[in-house]
Amino acid sequence: MSNTAHAPTDTLPNSEMIAVENPATGEIIGHIPDLTPEQVADLARRARAAQPGWEALGYHGRARVLRRMQRWLMDNADRVITTISAETGKAYEDAQMAELAYGAQAFGFWAENAPKYLADEKIRSSSLFVKGKRLTLRYRPIGVVGVIGPWNYPLVNSFGDCIPALAAGNSVILKPSEYTPMTSLLMADGLAACGLPDDVFLVATGRGATGAAVLDEVDMIMFTGSTATGRKVGIRAAERLIPASLELGGKDPMIVLADADVERAANHAVYYSMFNCGQTCISIERCYVEAPVYDDFVARVTAKTRALRQGVPNGPGSVDVGSMTFPPQVEIVERHVEDARQRGARVLVGGHRGRADGHWFEPTILVDVDHDMACMREETFGPTLPIMRITDADEAIRLANDSEYGLCASVFTRDAARGEAIARQIKAGSVTVNDALVNYTALELPMGGGKPGSGVGYRHGVGGIRKYCRQQSLLISRIHGHRDVHMHPYNATRTGLFTRVLALLNRGLPARSRRAD
CATH class of the missing domain: 3.40.309.10 (Aldehyde Dehydrogenase; Chain A, domain 2)
Structure with missing residues (x-):
């Protein structure tokens, strides 16, 4: 297996090329561009421009693409497994049982469950001020999600995190490890063949500086890797005030x-x-x-x-x-x-x-x-x-x-x-x-760290897709007068009545019977 990765941006002549090696043999199996921060910024602009159209397709429109990709994976199973095995050195069955099986399951799972996990929620409140009003919690895609993936599972723990982010309506920029980038590029080819709109999923190949540039351009970061690097990613995300989900070390x-x-x-x-x-x-x-x-x-x-x-x-x-x-x-x-x-x-x-x-x-x-x-x-x-x-x-x-x-x-x-x-x-x-x-x-069961050394945030379950969204609260007032009773001008009678109602609702005594201790 020997090839050169397709160029993810038009300015690649300025990029240094990185050789990708089969770690089991030392054979060079491909070359990828080492993208500069300027090239990553261009990817982000394209992803941001493409995201509203992808969101507008709705859950069912996006699900059609994901389900086609599920079938594409199975139709190209041997090609996918061989690519993974060649760039990681893992056994054929390790790639089949962990990577291919997970990827196929994940496409179907998120296509089916995204509408349920992200459906509008009707909220009930005990507040007097909102009685008779409709309260709704909804989930909107964050925008452009950055995924920085590890080298050990290029489909499961690198590309795999992109699937729920896409299902939620985000554009995604994936920065795979420079040691195992070929699977991510193959997944990009598959998604394009399955009808994913241009620039909704982009692969930023390169070394550490490319990953840092992705972190500086996106609206949310999902990182899987070492605890030491995860701390640096978390610090930078905090400086930018963007959410970060970090899956780190284990013992x-x-x-x-x-x-x-x-x-x-x-x-x-x-x-x-x-x-x-x-x-x-x-x-x-x-x-x-x-x-x-x-x-x-x-x-x-x-x-x-x-x-x-x-x-x-x-x-x-x-x-x-x-x-x-x-x-x-x-x-x-x-x-x-x-x-x-x-x-x-x-x-x-x-x-x-x-x-x-x-x-x-x-x-x-x-x-x-x-x-x-x-x-x-x-x-x-x-x-x-x-x-x-x-x-x-x-x-x-x-x-x-x-x-x-x-x-x-x-x-x-x-x-x-x-x-x-x-x-x-x-x-x-x-x-x-x-x-x-x-x-x-x-995939219904959350998976994440129980101690700081293993990270923060979860993949899988309802939290595994909601983390790629912003919550929006809606309050709709349908029946109302010109002025609510608590508004100006204040008067002592209404204030006294409100005080007694407040005390009753909170199971206290009427204000006039209380004494200062």
């Missing part, structure tokens, strides 16, 4: 209790720690296992991890785990594993970079770990699973909450009621019992 704990189905827990631990080579914000990143089942659990996880096939993806069924995507992330994983070794941890499987070509790290199991180690406290974002022996559920809860992050968590026990009770004590935005990560596929 998601898994708790395995003594009465758990150990085989199920082991399968989940391996799959959801190694899925996408561990580069998932809601990956299982640390595991706490009660002592009675610890040895059995570790043995099963070790055997399953050792059996994983890691290599260059070459179509369906070719590998279980692909490469890593972002070169600096390999350094972080290596540092965490080496830090654990130096502090007394044992590596049961993996622990090395693996292949010399591309960006690789072996699926790795660590034991004899503790909370002094970076692998238990910092976001690793790679194919590692540190497993810690614990004495009871109380210790597991304490350690699970001993983190600046709070994105997701999981609890495994045969006692579902006890599992739910424990889940309610974990400080995370989402907690699953006897499952992991699949909550993300329930």
